[in-house]
Amino acid sequence: MNVVVCVKQVPDTESAIKVKPDGSGIIKDDLKYVMNPYDEYGIEEALRIKEKFGGVVTILCMGPGRAVETIRTGLAMGADQAVQLDDPAFEGGDAFATAKTLAEALKGIEYDLIFCGKQAIDDDLAQVGASLAELLRLPQVSLIQKLEIADDKKSATVHRQVEGGIEILKVSLPAVLTTQKGLNEPRYASLPGIMKAKKKPLDVKNLAALGLSSDSVGCAGSKSIITKYTPPPPRAAGKIIEGEGPQETVPKLVKLLREEAKMI
């Protein structure tokens, strides 16, 4: 079983995101980048599949030079090789342009299964997995929490949480599956893993190598354009209701909820 895991490098959730004064984007100077947490589930699941069935685990990542660090993290966990898509032309793409670029790269990789995270924690779009499946004409199941590959490796049973229960689906392979928390506990890379990762093959491809035209990728190839970023309004300070006991405070609270918060 050869598995491809699409991995995105995203700013750490604890990074303070500052919007550029003109609203054209965010200030990236002080950002600490990490692997999109949902993609870690994909890598972990791919490694478990490899441990059971053998095969090759490939990381596919579209991202600039700094993304190498994230790719190495995945290789340190145990993935065998990686393909990085790096070209200034790829920048600023929406989910469609991203999926298109990834789909093109996947033509050169053998796979029986593709994992995407359910969403990237920066843009929070949750579209790339689905778009990718469409472009590749593959079945897709999103937000999976459990995966069982059939013995003949031709199909898989997946569980996904839906409101009030679990939906169990059978999907033929190859397929695109998007991963959700609960699928597994991603491993912490061992030190020999980290050392070995430095020597694992990392193939960097640019626009020319993919054979795409520059107007079909990145910002130019996008179907949606971000026109402006604004920071969330600063949160107002909380209010502490003073008073002796519930007899005094409760009426005050009700009044505030009705008149100021307009909730009741």
Next chain:
Amino acid sequence: MNVAGYTIMGIPNFVLLSIVIIAALVFFVNRVKYLYIILRIGKEDNRFKEIGKRIKITLKRILLQICVLKDVRVGDLAGLGHAMIFYGFLCFAFSYIFMFGRGFIPGLSFHLLGASFAGYFPLILDIAALMVMIAIVWALLRRYVVRPPRLETTREAVIILGIIFFLMVFHFLMEGFEINIDSHETATLAFVGAAFAGFFNNMGFEKTTQEALFIASWWIHVLLVLGFMVLIPYSKHLHLILAPFNIFFKSLGPKGALMPILNMEEAETFGVSNIEEFTWKQLLDLYTCAECGRCEINCPAHLSEKPLSPRHLIHDLKVHLLEKGSNLLRSKNGGDGKTETGEAAEGYEGKSLIGDVVSEDKIWSCVTCGSCMEQCPVSNEHVDKIVDMRRYLVLMESKFPSEVQAVFRNMENNSNPWGIGWATRGDWAKDLGVKIMSEDSNVDILYWVGCAGSFDERNKKISTSLVNIFNKAGVNFGILGAEEKCCGDSARRIGNEYLFQMLAAETIEILKNYNVKKIVTQCPHCFNTLKNEYPQFGGEFEVLHYTEFITELIAEGKLKLTKPINKTISYHDSCYLGRYNTIYDAPRKILKSIPGVKLVEMLRNKAKSICCGAGGGRMWMEEHLGKRINEMRLQDALDVNPDLISTVCPYCLTMFEDAIKEKDVQESLKSKDIAELVEEAME
């Protein structure tokens, strides 16, 4: 009396003696050689530097018996007993030169060393013998009647004590007979011997009978001594021979520093998962253990009913070493024992070190408080063994309590265990007008705040107190702000040496860039790491804990504590400030210089203080097993009934505050950092 020439069934005594001595030596040497070969399967470790210092330490600890006398107190006088037996035995060891010598040289006696020696030495021996006998009776009473928890009564112990006791008995018998045989000895000062002599004469023994009985006693004495010698290397009394060596080879580095893994980029395995991956010195520790249990009764993990006991850890490792070691040797066809690790593993299919011999639960129970090492009379080093096994689990197997993974990630991504955005590290000081190094590095002191002081709400208040104190004393100081990173103490003690070395390298570079000379830390863990561990990676700075620094400020008159705090206060020693860095007095001095403070000591204090439960990275792990260590320590405080428990470590403070809430004693006991008290008391 001519012992050498006495014949038994026509064979001269000296011939028989030679045979017996050779036989005993064969047994003894064989066993010692065997132990030595097994020891050599351990890895290299150069412990031969600074020979002079080593000799001095060894002599001091052994000859002065500091090793056992240092913890003598009402209730556990065993150290005194040990010293009595030790000194008594030392006298006898000397006398045995003569006892054995006269088996070969007719007429050899104490007179060889002059008349006054011959006159007084028998008196000394008699006193020594009585002293030893008293100590042994006492030791047996302890084992069978008093039964303190640290002693496990073994048959071996009883046999050894019995032998020593009878050695003394036969000394008196020999002495008694000899006084009667060689009449010129009657004026002896050996009062017990003389009493025995009188008794034998009263019994009406003939001279020839007495001669025969003397020879019999001499022989029994000789056989007991040789038997004892042979028994030593087969028993825990190996410590009699090895303790001096083990103390000689003890680590001379700072107590609080763990050994680094060198060349991490090149090494293929990390940590220890096979007994032969320990160094020979770590293995020597195992042989030397006297099974006295001092480590165990002071171990917070053991006391809180967790599966770890440092004594059993050492003992189990020893049993495993002998079992696996002999197996390895056999598989090497009696080779020299220097097996390659890979080969070694093949020859042995028995127990695995981690799992079978030492469970993972034991490995994770340790708070690295260092009490075991502090109390161990033979200077065993327990913590590095535990950390070595943790290193294997973390670096090779990625196996650790699951809650730790997030902590590692947080340290990697945001340089603090909580994972709060690294850029906000200096935010606590925003409104305090503190110099940030990146803006103004013209400072005398770098104040190292630490992760807790930067991010933990409660501990941020202590950082603020320190800033106010430094300002009041006119100190020109700065902080690194967002450039400060976790010092890596927890990562290292959890076993993640890789992460630790990364953090250390980054920080050392930053400190060097600012040409920092003097650092004052808030947290004893940062203090220990910066002071004792960063030099391993080229980071040499003068590092002070704030309690040392404040003591200096008070002494120099820059800080005056004049406002009274009328409270009874107890002080909890932080392991990493106290035991690891021997700073016991500075915090107490500060407390005493606050008017109105009445300092009360908990029963377990200073070197015997018990950990709060958060050391060794346990701060970041759930405490699933046994009782809570912090509640156990809280009880120590409650027992002496203070108004306030004072700490100097963010972990200790957190652990106490949690315990106080959990036990619902907020009304009667408050907890504060000493910095807060200083701030309150300064004029």
